[in-house]
Amino acid sequence: MKIFKYKDEEALGAVLSVDTAMVIVKVADLDRLRRMQVNRLVVLQSSKAGQHLIGIIQKITRSSVEQELSAKEDGEPLESEPLMPQLNLVRVSLIGTLIDKVGTKENVFRRTLETVPEIDANCFAVEGEVLTSFMRVVANVADEGQKLSLGHYTLDEDAEAYLNGNKFFQRHAIIVGSTGSGKSWTTARVLEQAAILPSVNALVLDLHGEYAPMEGAGIRHYRVAGPGDLGNKKGLKDGVLYLPYWLLGYEALISMFVDRSDQNAPNQAMIIGREIVKMKKKFLEQKKAKALLENFTIDSPVPFSMDELFAEINNINTEMVQGARGDKQGDFYGKLSRMIARLENKRTDRRLGFLFQAPAEANELSWLDELSRKLIAGTSNQSDKKGGIKIIDFSEVPSDILPLIVSLVARLTFSLQQWTSLEKRHPIALFCDEAHLYIPLRSEGDAANEVSIKIFEKIAKEGRKYGVGLVIISQRPSEVNHTVLSQCNNLVAMRLTNAEDQNVVRKLLPDSLGGFGDVLPILDTGEALVVGDASLLPSRVRVKEPNSKPNSGTVEFWDRWAKSSCEDGIVDAVEAWRKQNLQ
Ligand SMILES: Nc1ncnc2c1ncn2[C@@H]1O[C@H](COP(=O)(O)OP(=O)(O)O)[C@@H](O)[C@H]1O
Ligand SMILES: [Mg+2]
Numbered sequence: 001m002k003i004f005k006y007k008d009e010e011a012l013g014a015v016l017s018v019d020t021a022m023v024i025v026k027v028a029d030l031d032r033l034r035r036m037q038v039n040r041l042v043v044l045q046s047s048k049a050g051q052h053l054i055g056i057i058q059k060i061t062r063s064s065v066e067q068e069l070s071a072k073e074d075g076e077p078l079e080s081e082p083l084m085p086q087l088n089l090v091r092v093s094l095i096g097t098l099i100d101k102v103g104t105k106e107n108v109f110r111r112t113l114e115t116v117p118e119i120d121a122n123c124f125a126v127e128g129e130v131l132t133s134f135m136r137v138v139a140n141v142a143d144e145g146q147k148l149s150l151g152h153y154t155l156d157e158d159a160e161a162y163l164n165g166n167k168f169f170q171r172h173a174i175i176v177g178s179t180g181s182g183k184s185w186t187t188a189r190v191l192e193q194a195a196i197l198p199s200v201n202a203l204v205l206d207l208h209g210e211y212a213p214m215e216g217a218g219i220r221h222y223r224v225a226g227p228g229d230l231g232n233k234k235g236l237k238d239g240v241l242y243l244p245y246w247l248l249g250y251e252a253l254i255s256m257f258v259d260r261s262d263q264n265a266p267n268q269a270m271i272i273g274r275e276i277v278k279m280k281k282k283f284l285e286q287k288k289a290k291a292l293l294e295n296f297t298i299d300s301p302v303p304f305s306m307d308e309l310f311a312e313i314n315n316i317n318t319e320m321v322q323g324a325r326g327d328k329q330g331d332f333y334g335k336l337s338r339m340i341a342r343l344e345n346k347r348t349d350r351r352l353g354f355l356f357q358a359p360a361e362a363n364e365l366s367w368l369d370e371l372s373r374k375l376i377a378g379t380s381n382q383s384d385k386k387g388g389i390k391i392i393d394f395s396e397v398p399s400d401i402l403p404l405i406v407s408l409v410a411r412l413t414f415s416l417q418q419w420t421s422l423e424k425r426h427p428i429a430l431f432c433d434e435a436h437l438y439i440p441l442r443s444e445g446d447a448a449n450e451v452s453i454k455i456f457e458k459i460a461k462e463g464r465k466y467g468v469g470l471v472i473i474s475q476r477p478s479e480v481n482h483t484v485l486s487q488c489n490n491l492v493a494m495r496l497t498n499a500e501d502q503n504v505v506r507k508l509l510p511d512s513l514g515g516f517g518d519v520l521p522i523l524d525t526g527e528a529l530v531v532g533d534a535s536l537l538p539s540r541v542r543v544k545e546p547n548s549k550p551n552s553g554t555v556e557f558w559d560r561w562a563k564s565s566c567e568d569g570i571v572d573a574v575e576a577w578r579k580q581n582l583q
Helices: 030-034 065-074 128-138 165-170 183-195 250-257 265-286 290-295 306-318 337-348 350-356 365-376 399-418 447-466 482-486 499-508 511-522 557-561 570-579
Strands: 013-019 022-027 041-045 051-064 086-102 105-110 122-125 148-153 156-163 173-176 202-206 219-224 320-323 326-329 389-393 428-432 468-474 490-493 527-532 535-543
Touching: 013 086, 022 041, 030 051, 030 086, 041 086, 086 535, 105 128, 128 156, 128 535, 148 183, 156 165, 156 535, 165 468, 173 183, 173 499, 183 202, 183 389, 183 428, 183 468, 183 535, 202 399, 250 265, 250 337, 250 399, 250 447, 265 290, 265 306, 265 337, 306 337, 337 350, 365 389, 365 399, 399 428, 399 447, 399 468, 447 468, 447 482, 468 482, 490 499, 499 511, 511 527
Parallel strands: 173 468, 173 490, 202 389, 202 428, 219 389, 428 468
Antiparallel strands: 013 022, 013 122, 022 086, 041 051, 041 122, 051 086, 086 105, 148 156, 148 535, 320 326, 490 527, 527 535
16 A cells, blocks of 8 residues: 555645755745644655655745845845745755565665655655554554554644554663653553553563552552561562562672671672572572582572571681680681671661561572562463563662662563573563662662662663563653663653753754754653654654553642641651551
8 A cells, every 4th residue: 555645736845956865845835834844744756756755844934035135135125025925945854765665565664865856846745644654654563453552743633653562672762751741651651552462571660659550451560568568478469579688699789788898898798608609509408409509609599598697607707716826816707797787787677678578488499480470471471361561669668779679670580581492582571660760870889789780781782682671761861871771772752851861862863853852841741752763753742641640749739738727647657657667
């Protein structure tokens, strides 16, 4: 099916001049000029049959010919201005070619210019259904099957904005915008459509419990255990998630237990590493897991006893050895004291209960199978055949260790995908909300940040090979790690007011379309600039409201103050703060 079937009389205008990729089109009358708008698409006749050139309107001017001429002579416009002939000019930047047929493929769009238009070539509008089908070609979206649609084009409400669902996740995506610009709603819109797919597989890292209202058979909710959940035996079934310490890699454990500024830090790191290996070995020996014993490393997800580790390190710290003249202090005597204090602090901190106070069964080898199925299986492989989109609420995780815990989940996901054979590997997407909090620009000497950056950089670079797609969501793109951002080939930019953030996003736009960056600060709430692999041409899209809307957490100050009475929660708040438990 041909997309463009124009008759000559439908032309908006004709080409007046051509300059490489820039074309000036002369528009005959005002009615036609009114149908043109900056950033809209037009199509131009090409000198080759079976090809059309696609352009974006950059500038529209209307001037009176005589007026310009006379103004040059005496500097004053003539009084009879309205009677002067008008010159309506539209500047169009050419961006690609639509070819009717290449081999057996119909309607192929290329971001190259294989020809330029000739003088007097006709220029037509691309709108309504023609725009929809053209953009579908651009996004390479099949006519059949489940589609990913964000909403409608701002400049043309009759045309639906589709994305190529394969490319969107394959080559990673970012959703950016100032706070309140509609990122979470856009994310919800994407999730909602994915949720319908029978084998969908995604993890949503939800830092503030914003996505709690989302529902449907394809969606399930987990919450990282908070202090109020501890000791709750049924915990695991309630969607409460424990992430035991033994899942942390060596570097993550070190960053938690060893203070780098301590002069004994290298010794402490060495001892704890050595002892953890011993403990893991002991565990495997007890379980008679022979095959594992031969190959495990310090980073292997093997449980070990924290109590025994603690006791052993205490021993080393107080060890006396035989010297030439009686007993003397061991090599590490007293050198581990500060690490021991740190360890003890963390171990007993109820806010870290999800790490250190998990139920006993979480310290068994088989427990990781269960956790992995929960997190990494798509809908059709879940035990209840539901909920392949897993929204994990991290709101009770203390902010200083947030990067460690989020990256633990990311590492688990990536490692499992890496260790799945190619035939069985099922793609999974990681939606990272508020990414600047745990994938920062620089680690700033913070060991937890370093661990997290490393894992996310790895996923950004290698994820495609292993079927892990990232969707980075942030209000401060300039504060998100640049290596990670630069690997994202899809951009959904919502309103952005901060200049630094705008610059980061501008750099991600294709060169020939730099002007599009100018709309960033003036986008409406819920409106997005979309460009990338999944949609080769940049376009302004009005994102459709999701059915179940995330909590935006906006409080109406003035309205609430205007009420004659309000709830009194102070006593409860003091109590909850002390107990570290809101329930
Ligand atoms: N697509 C949309 N259509 C209409 N209103 C929207 C849309 N997206 C967001 N909004 C409005 O903006 C508010 C903030 O959106 P939200 O997605 O929470 O912003 P962000 O996550 O960027 O901070 C929402 O509560 C809603 O009122
Ligand atoms: Mg949000």
